[in-house]
Amino acid sequence: xxxxxxxxxxxxxxxxxxxxxxxxxxxxxxxxxxxxxxxxxxxxxxxxxxxxxxxxxxxxxxxxxxxxxxxxxxxxxxxxxxxxxxxxxxxxxxxxxxxxxxxxxxxxxxxxxxxxxxxxxxxxxxxxxxxxxxxxxxxxxxxxxxxxxxxxxxxxxxxxxxxxxxxxxxxxxxxxxxxxxxxxxxxxxxxxxxxxxxxxxxxxxxxxxxxxxxxxxxxxxxxxxxxxxxxxxxxxxxxxxxxxxxxxxxxxxxxxxxxxxxxxxxxxxxxxxxxxxxxxxxxxxxxxxxxxxxxxxxxxxxxxxxxxxxxxxxxxxxxxxxxxxxxxxxxxxxxxxxxxxxxxxxxxxxxxxxxxxxxxxxxxxxxxxxxxxxxxxxxxxxxxxxxxxxxxxxxxxxxxxxxxxxxxxxxxxxxxxxxxxxxxxxxxx
Numbered sequence: 001x002x003x004x005x006x007x008x009x010x011x012x013x014x015x016x017x018x019x020x021x022x023x024x025x026x027x028x029x030x031x032x033x034x035x036x037x038x039x040x041x042x043x044x045x046x047x048x049x050x051x052x053x054x055x056x057x058x059x060x061x062x063x064x065x066x067x068x069x070x071x072x073x074x075x076x077x078x079x080x081x082x083x084x085x086x087x088x089x090x091x092x093x094x095x096x097x098x099x100x101x102x103x104x105x106x107x108x109x110x111x112x113x114x115x116x117x118x119x120x121x122x123x124x125x126x127x128x129x130x131x132x133x134x135x136x137x138x139x140x141x142x143x144x145x146x147x148x149x150x151x152x153x154x155x156x157x158x159x160x161x162x163x164x165x166x167x168x169x170x171x172x173x174x175x176x177x178x179x180x181x182x183x184x185x186x187x188x189x190x191x192x193x194x195x196x197x198x199x200x201x202x203x204x205x206x207x208x209x210x211x212x213x214x215x216x217x218x219x220x221x222x223x224x225x226x227x228x229x230x231x232x233x234x235x236x237x238x239x240x241x242x243x244x245x246x247x248x249x250x251x252x253x254x255x256x257x258x259x260x261x262x263x264x265x266x267x268x269x270x271x272x273x274x275x276x277x278x279x280x281x282x283x284x285x286x287x288x289x290x291x292x293x294x295x296x297x298x299x300x301x302x303x304x305x306x307x308x309x310x311x312x313x314x315x316x317x318x319x320x321x322x323x324x325x326x327x328x329x330x331x332x333x334x335x336x337x338x339x340x341x342x343x344x345x346x347x348x349x350x351x352x353x354x355x356x357x358x359x360x361x362x363x364x365x366x367x368x369x370x371x372x373x374x375x376x377x378x379x380x381x382x383x384x385x386x387x388x389x390x391x392x393x394x395x396x397x398x399x400x401x402x403x404x405x406x407x408x409x410x411x412x413x414x415x416x417x418x419x420x421x422x423x424x425x426x427x428x429x
Contacts, residue, residue, distance in 0.1 A: 032045055032427070036425075047131065052230060082423055097300075154408060177279075178240055183229075184269070185225060186267060287348070288385065290383040292328065292340060314327050315367075328340050354374075364382055
């Protein structure tokens with residue numbers, strides 16, 4: 001079954017006002033920061049700042065003080081360098097074909113007919129295309145490293161889930177979700193007392209600005225070390241028990257729109273803003289689709305046209321009376337082949353968008369035309385549909401997601417902090 005895998009690739013330039021891009025001032029390039037055996041130059045920082053400023057302006061976020069924003073952007077660039085170095089040392093790679101496919105998807109998602117048109121738009125807005133490509137490669141590397149070094153090592157047992165749900169029941173909690181924004185000031189493991197005081201002052205300064213009426217997104221962009229800082233520090237909707245106890249306790253008596261005090265955790269200093277609350281304890285009914293498919297994969301050895309032609313021949317045989325399940329067993333390159341292509345009952349958003357769109361357009365018993373996704377070419381048949389109450393399954397899945405999200409975020413921040421603590425970093429004027 002084609003599992004849905006989400007890779008968030010932030011497009012900072014498309015749809016930006018070209019007038020905002022401008023031409024960066026002519027400067028003499030120089031080493032700005034040494035990161036182990038690599039460097040970040042002043043020109044690289046200027047170019048990244050240009051992209052970030054465009055992004056914030058496009059989002060309608062007021063720009064933070066330039067000095068604060070530059071520190072945030074530089075710290076993000078250092079983290080990226082460290083992850084690229086670690087990936088190189090540990091053999092994790094993202095090859096050119098994968099990057100090219102990601103760029104094609106980004107171009108399509110932003111309504112460009114071709115990658116060439118997308119590239120032209122970037123360069124018109126003052127963004128060098130090869131630099132943008134490498135930033136996408138770095139984002140993909142970061143995702144892979146997190147999956148390998150953090151997520152793959154997390155284990156969530158059925159007893160963890162039962163304990164989580166039991167705790168909620170004992171506390172009399174309903175299915176409450178909280179919508180949050182967050183600022184994090186990271187404290188390194190080896191921070192001195194002086195470092196700690198400086199970081200606490202920084203957190204106090206951020207909170208002071210917020211209480212004086214500054215926009216949360218603006219302050220997050222200028223102060224927060226979290227990965228979502230440039231997106232306004234928005235965490236989004238989270239089940240209450242997905243949150244660390246420190247957060248849950250602070251939010252317990254807060255009203256939407258209120259700010260927390262400064263919270264101290266092993267990761268650093270936190271400021272929370274409660275946006276809204278909602279109760280999700282009501283029954284949940286969804287339409288599920290009983291589906292089977294035949295998949296012909298594309299690869300370096302099998303071209304798009306060859307895969308499509310092979311699947312077209314299979315479809316012609318089925319149209320002429322051949323059994324779908326038998327053709328799936330003989331030809332499908334998916335793990336479901338042995339079951340005649342059976343994927344079971346599929347809920348919304350459980351598969352990739354291209355597959356789901358084609359599946360939803362079919363009537364019961366109907367077979368699709370040839371459908372292309374990132375996995376290859378599919379032939380899809382809808383067997384039947386039903387409305388299902390998935391309240392219990394959803395509660396367990398939400399519990400699993402909550403535990404995983406909390407453990408993953410904490411472990412990932414800890415891993416990044418250790419990576420930085422082991423590094424040689426030298427700032428140069």
